[in-house]
Amino acid sequence: MIRPGSYAFVISLAVLSAACASGGATPQPFPRPHAPAAAPSPAAPAPAAPAPTASVDPSSSTAATASPARGTGYEITGTALALRGTPYRNGGTDPKGFDCSGFVQYVFAQHGVKVPRKVGDQFRAGRDVSSSQLAPGDLVFFTTVAPGASHVGIALGGDEFVHAPSTTGEVRVERMSGPYWSTRFVGARRLL
Numbered sequence: 446m447i448r449p450g451s452y453a454f455v456i457s458l459a460v461l462s463a464a465c466a467s468g469g470a471t472p473q474p475f476p477r478p479h480a481p482a483a484a485p486s487p488a489a490p491a492p493a494a495p496a497p498t499a500s501v502d503p504s505s506s507t508a509a510t511a512s513p514a515r516g517t518g519y520e521i522t523g524t525a526l527a528l529r530g531t532p533y534r535n536g537g538t539d540p541k542g543f544d545c546s547g548f549v550q551y552v553f554a555q556h557g558v559k560v561p562r563k564v565g566d567q568f569r570a571g572r573d574v575s576s577s578q579l580a581p582g583d584l585v586f587f588t589t590v591a592p593g594a595s596h597v598g599i600a601l602g603g604d605e606f607v608h609a610p611s612t613t614g615e616v617r618v619e620r621m622s623g624p625y626w627s628t629r630f631v632g633a634r635r636l637l
Contacts, residue, residue, distance in 0.1 A: 518582025
């Protein structure tokens, strides 16, 4: 509960916060969920072995190496969904709080997959995927604070994705077809 007189402090924090780890701008307000989204019921995982993936050492935003993925899209999404409700924290990279790219990096690291730290670098990792070919575990990108990719989430399958939205949010599931997200979608990448 915010006490009277604390509003200026909250507003100051919001103004000083940046979206994800991609820049210094404050995102447009993210939509607020009306009801908690139910977790999608995943189909049986495909028996195919994971393909080699491009991974990037977080200490270098441009160095790419090939490494075998240690998780399927369903395992990745299971880890991501287990973190629902975790608060947003600008620069956050652990379960105490995440920003969008820190959330993605953390989830994939739990399965031995190195992912760049910044949204722009994540948008260049892996390979391009069309929106009609999205699979669980693919990264989905949106423009929220600047032209180009400035926000990232993890596709769950169907129309849903999980992400860590802005300073007033928490890790949650939303629909890509929602009015806010559908007009801001800029692309998807597959790391697995």
